[in-house]
Amino acid sequence: MATPTVLVHPRDEIMQTMERIYRYRMTTTSGGNLSIRDDSGDIWISPARVDKGNLTRRDVVCVRPDGTVDGPHPPSSEFPFHQAVYEARPDIQAIVHAHPVALVAFSICRQTPDTRLFHQAHSVCGSIGFAPYALPGSKQLGQNIAATFQQGCDSVILENHGVVVGGESLSHAFQRFEAFEFAGKTIISGRQLGEVRYLTEAQLDQAHNRSVALESFESPRATASEKELRRQLCEFVRRGCRQRLLISTEGSFSARLSDDSFLITPTQQDRESLAVEDIVLVQGDQREGNKKASRAVFAHQAIYRKHPHVQAIVFAHPVNATAFSVTDSVFDARTIPESYVFLRDVRRVPYGVQYLNDGSIAEFVSASSPAAILENDGVLVSGSSVLDAFDRLEVLESTAEAVISARAIGDVSAMPDAVIRELREAFKIE
Numbered sequence: 001m002a003t004p005t006v007l008v009h010p011r012d013e014i015m016q017t018m019e020r021i022y023r024y025r026m027t028t029t030s031g032g033n034l035s036i037r038d039d040s041g042d043i044w045i046s047p048a049r050v051d052k053g054n055l056t057r058r059d060v061v062c063v064r065p066d067g068t069v070d071g072p073h074p075p076s077s078e079f080p081f082h083q084a085v086y087e088a089r090p091d092i093q094a095i096v097h098a099h100p101v102a103l104v105a106f107s108i109c110r111q112t113p114d115t116r117l118f119h120q121a122h123s124v125c126g127s128i129g130f131a132p133y134a135l136p137g138s139k140q141l142g143q144n145i146a147a148t149f150q151q152g153c154d155s156v157i158l159e160n161h162g163v164v165v166g167g168e169s170l171s172h173a174f175q176r177f178e179a180f181e182f183a184g185k186t187i188i189s190g191r192q193l194g195e196v197r198y199l200t201e202a203q204l205d206q207a208h209n210r211s212v213a214l215e216s217f218e219s220p221r222a223t224a225s226e227k228e229l230r231r232q233l234c235e236f237v238r239r240g241c242r243q244r245l246l247i248s249t250e251g252s253f254s255a256r257l258s259d260d261s262f263l264i265t266p267t268q269q270d271r272e273s274l275a276v277e278d279i280v281l282v283q284g285d286q287r288e289g290n291k292k293a294s295r296a297v298f299a300h301q302a303i304y305r306k307h308p309h310v311q312a313i314v315f316a317h318p319v320n321a322t323a324f325s326v327t328d329s330v331f332d333a334r335t336i337p338e339s340y341v342f343l344r345d346v347r348r349v350p351y352g353v354q355y356l357n358d359g360s361i362a363e364f365v366s367a368s369s370p371a372a373i374l375e376n377d378g379v380l381v382s383g384s385s386v387l388d389a390f391d392r393l394e395v396l397e398s399t400a401e402a403v404i405s406a407r408a409i410g411d412v413s414a415m416p417d418a419v420i421r422e423l424r425e426a427f428k429i430e
Contacts, residue, residue, distance in 0.1 A: 010044035011057040032098035033076035047073035077137040084142035092166035099162035102184035119207035129153030189323035216289040230276040241272035252294035302359035312389040317378035318397035351375040
């Protein structure tokens with residue numbers, strides 16, 4: 001994902017990013033630290049011994065190149081390793097360090113998540129490394145971490161500690177951190193279902209090299225209906241990010257505007273911070289000028305063209321449902337009545353179908369199968385409105401989580417055919 005020019009002050013950027021990490025439960029009140037190195041060589045860093053859930057811009061500390069400190073608190077006790085990484089990697093301008101549960105689990109097993117789980121995680125996270133243990137805050141820890149980054153690593157697991165991720169900006173580092181944590185969580189959930197499947201270089205290239213070129217056009221003045229759909233898409237994408245159904249670097253959401261036009265989320269923009277003007281209008285084979293539509297735009301277009309009843313589509317990566325996509329475990333919605341009524345028969349899409357421009361992805365969804373599992377690429381959900389599609393996405397993820405949790409208790413018992421027939425009759429399911 002491209003890194004935009006940052007005009008936000010480092011104090012505000014650190015405060016806002018820490019708030020997001022804490023809200024996502026990716027760190028604790030006392031754990032983790034963020035830093036930014038600016039063009040003058042000053043290092044802005046979160047302070048020591050300050051509640052991460054209530055960090056203010058005034059709390060953020062600036063450490064000058066001569067070692068003087070500007071701020072009401074001492075810098076984080078982990079400042080030495082931030083400084084060491086910056087010295088080892090001139091290209092890194094921001095660092096995220098935290099203790100998200102999934103990556104801590106890998107750190108205490110002395111393993112690293114394999115990001116070949118998904119093309120986007122592999123692309124975003126960069127090179128993965130592992131740094132041996134040393135006392136937190138010590139010079140030795142800084143040397144261990146810096147040495148790993150110096151080898152070209154971008155996302156580094158710390159033995160029995162947590163994770164450190166570097167980037168060209170704090171937003172870039174956060175995107176890497178989030179994608180890395182997402183890969184770790186998905187692997188853990190997937191292993192509870194069966195053997196986890198990883199992508200080959202050829203499969204990674206297939207996703208990376210897909211064509212999404214559309215001619216541009218000058219869009220007319222937006223109608224009230226279009227404005228409302230833009231608002232809804234932004235609202236539900238933001239909600240999806242905050243509920244961890246979407247991540248900032250992956251996933252797309254669209255809504256039909258007319259027979260051959262729809263609105264869709266853009267590519268290369270943080271999903272949670274989208275504004276109504278960022279949403280891209282697609283008409284026929286053209287897209288709104290000066291905007292880049294999601295790279296999934298042709299898949300959305302194919303589904304709308306084949307299925308007039310579909311009014312909204314979401315491609316997403318909720319952890320538990322995505323765990324089914326990276327294993328051969330079959331997802332069965334016949335768990336509780338709500339799950340079957342909303343999801344019905346969830347199909348499995350072979351890897352790469354959604355990247356083709358031949359419209360074949362549309363064959364895997366229908367009125368009787370409104371959702372699908374995409375092998376090694378999350379899920380696809382369609383609906384009669386933005387709300388309906390989002391509701392189904394929530395039900396799909398909660399059902400997947402319930403099934404994974406149930407396997408830790410005993411055998412999963414699906415509802416029998418007689419119950420399914422009763423549900424289909426009562427809810428007029430064809």
